[in-house]
Amino acid sequence: MSKTIERLLHGQFSYETGFLRFSEERLQLDLLPGEVLEGEFHIEGPQRGLVEGRVTSSEVRMQVITPDFSGAEDSVSYRFDASGLVNGDVLKGNFRILSNQGEYMLPFVVSIREAPMMSSLGEIRNLFHFANLAKTAWKEAVALFYSEHFARLFQGPDAQYESIYRGLQNHPGEERHVEEFLLAIHKKLPVEFIPDRKEIIYRRQDLIEDGQDSILIGRGGFGYCELFVSTDTSFLVPEKDHLTEEDFIGNSCRLPFRIDVSRLHEGLNLGAITFSNPYVKMVIRIRIEPPEKGTLLGVRLRKRQLTIRLMKLYESFRLKKRTSHSWMKEAEKLLEEMLALDEEDLSFLLYQAHFLITVDKVEEGKEILNRLKGRLTQGEIEEEVYCYYLYLTTLAGRDDDQIREIAEQIEEIFHENPDNWRIAWLLQFVSEEFAFSNAR
Template identity: 30%
Template sequence: MKAIVEQYAKGEFRIDRPEVVISEESFKLNIEAGTTYEGSFTVESKNDIPIKGMVYDSRYLLRFETHSFVSRRFEVKFSFNATCLEAGQTFRGHINVITDGGEKRIPYDISIVEPYVKHKEDKIDDLFKFAALAEKSWKEAVRLFTTGEFRRTFIDNDNHTRQIYESLLASHSVDQAMEEFLVMVHKKRTVTLSVSKSEIDTHMPDETMQITIEINKNTWGYTMSEISSNAEFIIPGKKTITGDDFTGNICQLPVYISPEHVPEGENRGSIIIENIYQRIEVDIHLTKPLKDRPNQEIRNKRRLLKQSNIKLTQAYLDFRMERLSLNEYVSTSIDALKTLVEMEPEEDLYRLGIMHMNILAGDFAKVEQEFLRIEADVDRSLMSNQQKCYYSYLRSMVLRDEETIEKTANMIRRNFRTQEPKMFYFWLLLFVDGEMTEDSATLYRELSSMFEDGENSPIIYFEICEILNSNPLLLKKLTPFEITAIKWGIRHHYLSDEVQSEFVKLAGKNADFNQQIFDILKQIYDKNENVLKKERIRRQDKNNEYLRYSKSEKKDKSKAPEDKILADGIKDKPTDIDEGLSEEFGIHFMDEEDGDAKEEKRPAAKAESVMKAPELSSAAEFAEHYHVTGGQPESPESAENYVRREQENEEVLHSLCSMLISANKLDHKYHRFYKAAVLKSMKFIGLNECYIRSMNHSRYDLIPASVLMYLNYKNTLNEEELAYLYANVIFNKAEHMKIYH
């Protein structure tokens, strides 16, 4: 300012003015009826001197975001509202730009035009053009079909069309909705399918054979058909076909004929092609000669062979799990082996099996005779590898010298690496290979390798369970091998609690939801919970008996330790789980708000024992009498075991809920786990929301107060879930009066 005053004092009145440049000289706009147009232009100083200016419309039709400005470069934004205008109207005027660098006029010419949908450089202003686009590029048309431009251009001006459009968009498939829309507005024909042959006759193949069904469609458009079969031996190559499966208007559908699943004699089946418009059945007639099918006698023989082999394996496992004595194992195995010898007398492996059982039974006379017979009658060079290995194994069992055992182990080991069946050689190696018998880690790796190679024998799962039972810490990861073995061990009740505990710890660290792991955790939890429920009932029953006598005694401020322990054990009302059990066993808990105990319904035996209880004058006297006459006092070990089991099952529940919450599993079948976690006051982010979302929303079961208090403070429920929550609180307001108000 001082410099300007001094300049004027010297008589110098030069004023610097900006050189104004405007980006647009005029506007010629075509604006769709029913829309609001937004545009802009820039006012810029060419010599970098700030511009002071203002803008206004000569006809006040344009709405400016800002009327005045001071800037070296300023963007003038304006809009034109055509929402209530009709096509054909025109508006002319000019925009005045007044600045300290001069005044400018920008003329404009606005025409209101019919609405249209813009696709690349094309303007689609009628449904014929849209149908042409759909025929040319279906995906592009589907993208435009759901836009606001499409609705404004083709839908909003016709109530009937709008109703059709809105109802179709409510369907699951936008493609199907657009197909039906174009048909409804008569811009295309309905896509219908047909087959070149409605019946196909073919011969019985020796192995899986492919045939082809030709499907034709009558016009362009969207189609989605499900393919199924009503016969097990007819297998469609695709479960569904869409327009992408057609070349031109023809689709070649592959169908496979599986001879293994064909019933006896002449057979028929159908391939079914079904969509919302049609159901087409293509009959397939297949003839199979009777001679190709094994007769009933052969099928019975195969079934008996399979049953006998299963019986052998099961007897072995039961013996190893100490569920059969040695004599029972030998007897059962010999019966199965004799059956196998009768059906396949040419197979000497079964006779060796009988000799094996005789060795285990200590019948060495029969064993010696069999050895002599083999030495005299059998050419060992003609024996199979299995027979040689088994024979050598039996000799080592009888001789028991280290050299024979080592030779046998080497022979079996070579065949185990190169020959099939691997499971047979592995079973023999278990008892002669010192490395496998003495090193659990080596055996573990070998079992895992066999599993990865496709072996699926229960002996593998038994052996891994045996290893883990002896050393639970070897369970360090949960691959499909460990999961399958643990599942087998739990199903056959041959997995220790320690191993299950290690499994639970590892499962809790699993970041992703694994259905198999979850099923195992659920099985462990349910088994433990069934045991714990009975123990809780027993303990609650004792507490109720104690309360019966303690109610008549005046409360003393200084409680005896024994009284305090019992009181602490009953201070809470029973949970929903306990209530369910009380109904099952006829137990009714006492109301804490009432001074008198409600009448308790108990089984006859329990009621009789209560009636015979002596009238004691104090709770302490009752407690003393109870421990003396009511049974042996609970040992510290028993109480400790009970607490430990409760803690272990809480760990299982923690892992279950962690997996469910991470995977956002909200089906009602999972609600019981969320409910148990809430009742045990477990801390999970999102637990209370999952509790609400997994409830049966057709009922208004009582929600715990802790959940309501948390959700009242903070929640992420949507509107529908909140509506259910409020309705539930209102329905149960007698129980939640404070929260309700």
């Protein structure tokens, strides 16, 4: 065999009676950039006689793996390495076959092309296909928009939009830029958001404590779904300040919000909750109408409001959310407002006495309690108010016998009112005071 090959390489051919046939007239290969492809072609000689030969390639990237062949029929394996080639490259060359049946040329053409952009809808060939993908699988379309292959779509009529894409594709994952692109090329309309109400009206007398409500937002269309939530007043407290696709169930989202009654002022309270993004702005007006001035309902409501504010103020102080100085200053101001509303209100006067005792103005607190003694007859006022008065006398007096007597009295009242948690709370404090007194 080696002698035959050497003879052929020196141009000494023996064309006896045959010829060679090949399985392909020309090899046409399509590869991806960087792909390595192996294949083979078949050589068939005359049935009679010995066929021998060698195959070489004119292109260095086309390597002949099995260059020698012999027999009436044989195959030649090859390998092509597309490393370093890019989309659109075309390489042409020939396999040169030297044999005892003559010299032959088998041409090959290798074309380099990109892999098709596949999606859940199939291959994406143009921007129309991409817009359809965005409509049915928005997140998938966003990922494709920022992929390295997307720029291949800008061919033919779509080439005019490439500059728009280049200006928007530098922030991977940003859905808003995909929305802007589709809007700019006229492939979609902005997502439409529709609130269930444009104005909400409350009556102040219905908001004794913090009010809870919600706004339902409907959605139409596909694409970028994001809303920023803001308010123009402190008494409106939305549960979230940012809504995204995850907040929508189907095509609707419900946003709860709270009305902080401690932030409401006298008279008419106006506010708004705003939903916005770069393409839409919705303003929901909130109106809280006051009770009629001078009515019994209005006065009772105001008293209730002030009492709640005082309780919350004290709670924040006990939880160490406020300094003692801040609490004293705010509580004193609030008590002045209470007594200005009704200077004879029994509960307000007891709150004032409690405050004075707490800030070490015990004598001033005792003076108020002594002045109220004639008005505080058990059975003629609410039991919890009477127990509160008794509790305050223990803070002002510190007499062991008095504390024991008052503890027994409050305990007796509690047995008659076992469901009143306020009396139970006062009994606990007086009992602790009595235990401390005995320990001394």
